[in-house]
Amino acid sequence: MPSVVSRSPNQLNRKTVQGKNIMTSGSLIAALYVFVLAAFLGYQVISRVPPLLHTPLMSATNAISGISLVGSIVIAGEHHTVASILGFIAVACATTNVVGGFMITDRMLRMFRKKETVLDRSKASGNGKV
Amino acid sequence: MDYTQYFIEFTYLAASILFILGLKGLSHPETAKRGMHLAEFGMLMAIIGTLLSREIVSYEWIVAGLVIGGALGGAMAYWVPMTAMPQRTALSHAFGAFAAALVGIAEYYNYTHNIKPVGDLTHLKMGAMGFEVMLGALTTTGSLMAFAKLQGMVRGTPLTYRGQNIFNMALLATTVGLFVYLIFVPTAGVAFYVMLALAFLFGILLVLPIGAADMPVVMSLLNSYAGLAAAATGFVLSNNVLIIAGTLDGFSGFILSILMCRAMNRSMTNVLFGAFGSAAAQAASDGQEGAMREVSLEDVAVQLAYANQVIFVPGYGMATAQAQHIVRELADILEKRGVSVKYAIHPVAGRMPGHMNVLLAEANVPYSSLYELEQINPDFPSTDVAVVIGANDVVNPDARDNPKSPIAGMPILEVDRARSVVVLKRGKGKGFSGLENPLFYKPVTGMLYGDAKDSLTKLVQAVQHV
Secondary structure, eight states, X not given: OOHHHHHHHHHHHHHHIIIIISOOHHHHXXXXXXXXXXXXXXXXXXXXXXXXXXXXXXXXXXXXXXXXXXXXXXXXXXXXXXXXXXXXXXXXXHHHHHHHHHHHXXXXXXXXXXXXXXXXXXXXXXXXXX | OOHHHHHHHHHHHHHHHHHHHHHHHTTXXXXXXXXXXXXXXXXXXXXXXXXXXXXXXXXXXXXXXXXXXXXXXXXHHHHOOGGGHHHHHHHHHHHXXXXXXXXXXXXXXXXXXXXXOGGGOOHHHHHHHHHHHHHHHHHHHHHHHHHHHHHTSSOSSOOOOTTHHHHHHHHHHHHHHHHXXXXXXXXXXXXXXXXXXXXXXXXXXXXXXXXXXXXXXHHHHHHHHHHHHHHHHHHHHTOHHHHHHHHHHHHHHHHHHHHHHHHHTOOHHHHHHSOTTSGGGGGGOOOOOSOOOBOOHHHHHHHHHTOSEEEEEEOHHHHHTTOHHHHHHHHHXXXXXXXXXXXXXXXXXXXXXXXXXXXXXXTTOOGGGEEEHHHHGGGGGGXXXXXXXXXXXXXXXXXXXXXXXXXXXXXOOOGGGSSEEEEEESSSSOOTTOOOOGGGGSTTEEEEESOHHHHHHHHHHHHHHO
């Protein structure tokens, strides 16, 4: 790849770093707000999940935190060998979690059935049972 | 910001909202599937948005990673049996944490090798990055250790040695010390990589002394760490969706680990550093009076067939024997005879939160038949037969009656209040914690020895002939 091509995104990269990515105390405070509010929200939402679904919950949150893929992709895509290779491994790991996590959560949730929906069992339950 | 940048930020915002809605859906089995589809869609949006990012100059590594990860994840999701769910979850904690750690390492490498201006490596940024790498590294090896224990590659019993806690504490203190030093001197590369190595080591040593029966707590805790490591990545990259998703994961794990500790009436410190189930537990197992009463298969079959209400109490033994399908078969036959069948699920039964529920759901047991501890305990006195399948500590009456017992105060399923109890047990040995279980010596209790799946298969036949 010609050096000109790989240089110009670097310049852009530098610009974003200075424009946005550099951590100032202001952006840290903003990030802390997001963190604390997400924590409160998470507490509210997750404490409503019944023990019945705790295993799917764990695999679902696992898949969701695979969003670190977003960070890994950028690093793997920057044109620096060492960082790219580290990023590549990170992308593979995070993708495994995203794909595997969501697929397995779906698979588990499909198994949870209410009594009425299972045909052969609804016959069996007609014997004076609730 | 140009329009692409706006679009990317928009996908992140949408993803954050969809993740929260997705988790909200998990509050009920009916809405859970739709919720997960929302979360999946959110993830897809965020990934597409990121791929448009102009910081990306080449796609080879990205595509390679996506393909390999997708294939690996898909294969795992497709072939892993439900009984191996704890192992798979432990492995995915390791993957998630490792990804977070690698991002941190790559960023640090970029700053210290003049790829990104070293001046941007502020103290604050170093703090977030150090936290991310430290937590990510120790969660990676800790989860791999948990995986090895669950898979049976490493003995499940706690591994202890003299001065273990002191050594671990010293190791942790050194790691944190290096972390603090790095915040003040961000360019100290040696300190960074030594901290990384120590954190990897600490993860292994942290899980080594924890017994397999305590795995539900450890799993939840590692879940929490993996999430927090992802959140720290968000701080490093100033990316809000990462912070939100990581925090949700972190808090979910945190809440679960508190619930699990409460279900065992133990503190987090005790679980982590108590090495429960090793030598200490033997002290309390005083000599039991009386003998265990063995019952015959035919007797149990008759008891079950003429019962009004039967409660099954599954434990990890059901998972190892893969007996969930045959349990449901037995339940079907009993229900056809007019017996009311319920399942009592203890929060820490099995090796991860909700383990038993998933296994029984896999065997087609409707979730309306699964009862939690508080719901089912009042039912035991009016129950004719309680069938304990490979559960031990969660039905140990010592927890309620003997204040000196190591598990005193742990809420239990009060099967001993049932009119009769049948315990399916592999052998006469003690349970995982090494504790004597007085339930087995009670007059109401009959022991049915043998592999749970085997015994249940025979029971199914015997009940049909009653």
